[in-house]
Amino acid sequence: MPRGRTRDEEARIRILDATFELVGANSPGKVTINEIAAAGEVAKQTIYRWWPSRTAVLLDALVHGTMKATPFKETDNLQSDFEGHLRGVIRLFNSPTGKIIRELIAESHADETIAEEFRNRFWQPRRDLSQARLQRGIELGQIRSDIDHEVVLDAIYGPLWLRLLIGHLPMKPADARRIVDAVWPGIAQP
Amino acid sequence: MPRGRTRDEEARIRILDATFELVGANSPGKVTINEIAAAGEVAKQTIYRWWPSRTAVLLDALVHGTMKATPFKETDNLQSDFEGHLRGVIRLFNSPTGKIIRELIAESHADETIAEEFRNRFWQPRRDLSQARLQRGIELGQIRSDIDHEVVLDAIYGPLWLRLLIGHLPMKPADARRIVDAVWPGIAQP
DNA sequence: GCTTAAATACGAGACTTCTAGTATTTATAG
DNA sequence: CTATAAATACTAGAAGTCTCGTATTTAAGC
Numbered sequence A, B: 001m002p003r004g005r006t007r008d009e010e011a012r013i014r015i016l017d018a019t020f021e022l023v024g025a026n027s028p029g030k031v032t033i034n035e036i037a038a039a040g041e042v043a044k045q046t047i048y049r050w051w052p053s054r055t056a057v058l059l060d061a062l063v064h065g066t067m068k069a070t071p072f073k074e075t076d077n078l079q080s081d082f083e084g085h086l087r088g089v090i091r092l093f094n095s096p097t098g099k100i101i102r103e104l105i106a107e108s109h110a111d112e113t114i115a116e117e118f119r120n121r122f123w124q125p126r127r128d129l130s131q132a133r134l135q136r137g138i139e140l141g142q143i144r145s146d147i148d149h150e151v152v153l154d155a156i157y158g159p160l161w162l163r164l165l166i167g168h169l170p171m172k173p174a175d176a177r178r179i180v181d182a183v184w185p186g187i188a189q190p
Numbered sequence C: 001g002c003t004t005a006a007a008t009a010c011g012a013g014a015c016t017t018c019t020a021g022t023a024t025t026t027a028t029a030g
Numbered sequence D: 001c002t003a004t005a006a007a008t009a010c011t012a013g014a015a016g017t018c019t020c021g022t023a024t025t026t027a028a029g030c
Helices: A009-025 A033-039 A044-050 A054-065 A080-096 A096-108 A112-141 A151-168 A175-187 B009-025 B033-039 B046-052 B054-065 B080-095 B097-106 B112-140 B149-166 B173-185
Strands: none
Touching: A009 A033, A009 A044, A009 A054, A009 A175, A033 A044, A033 A054, A054 A112, A080 A096, A080 A112, A080 A151, A080 A175, A080 B173, A096 A112, A096 A151, A096 B054, A096 B097, A112 A151, A112 B112, A151 B149, A151 B173, A175 B149, A175 B173, B009 B033, B009 B046, B009 B054, B033 B054, B033 B173, B054 B097, B054 B112, B080 B097, B080 B112, B080 B149, B080 B173, B097 B112, B097 B149, B112 B149, B149 B173
16 A cells, blocks of 8 residues: 555546536637646646646546447347447447547647557447457358458448548438448348 | 739748648648748748638648549449549558648647638548549449438548548558448449 | 654646747838 | 738747645554
8 A cells, every 4th residue: 555645536537527528518629728627626737647648638538438338239130230339339429529539539640649549448449349249240151251350340430430520421320320231231241 | 913022922832832741741740830931931921921820721731732633534334433543542641641631630620610621622522523423323323323422432431531540550552442342232233 | 542754645826838820120022 | 112021029828847835644653
């Protein structure tokens, strides 16, 4: 047991909650560290004692505020499982979470460390989930075995990310069906 | 003919060229206006006389440096036309142009004006090109007529954008074939 | 047990640094 | 005479650092 005052766990949670809420609520512009500190009722230095940068706080807030993975059912109909999962992710992206993701992607451009952490802590776990399901589909003979997993996953989830980041069109939960329908014939076992 | 000294056209080009080169060459971090001014051998105020913001310069530099649209052949084989076009775009995204696009997307997050201009001046023209080709395919009976164009285009080009912006995997020109192959069965006229 | 010292965290806010964008002044081209 | 360009000082705002006083917890001395 280390000596000294212990970390204020409630402060940590207040910081992450405040960050998540501020970024999700405030329109595009940046949320400053001072605002986060004020909203979390915490001194700025308390933030910098535990996080190396503003962006690191954002990333933690994202992971903290989106803990529960979007569910991925496992029925005997793989196609509708994917459709359901995609629909869930679409909903997630249309919530405040979407704004935080956008901001993190933006910041990632200037900070490869954050880019990597984003992939490791947010992107990859979800990716692995879909990937495993795809693999299972192959073993069950529902999916062609000669496909490039990465390309298929990018084709299914890419349109959603594209619309989130470019903003040319909204992405509705109902689009999940269209997307999966468009891609499925190319990957299903004939 | 306007009175007074005329605009220095060479300076304008030096600014755009310098911007394009600096963003493309320098690793992730931001290129500052001062650096651009120095590299273009121009006073900072000369930049702000003609562009409203740093990001506006970036956007002009992108359009200026990527003038020639990636070619879109029109043979009797629509599938391979799409594949060829996608291959071209992949190559473009792997060049310095890719970095400028990433930076612009990042900046767009905090500036909806730029986001809109980016879509209008870079995204939409290319989108329209692909869209027209898709429409033509329908008229020729090669493509199903009941598909959602937007979703199909997002599925074809989404993976590329995804890999550019997330950086989880590189996108090679050879992937163009895999992507189009994956999507095509879902849209081709049976 | 009780007191005290050591170690660490927190709050508050001044301070530093960096960069976008503005303003001013002087020179130069049409 | 008029508008642009160069040079450079200036303003504003935000990230991140530093300092100081205070609070909290463990360990040592008695």
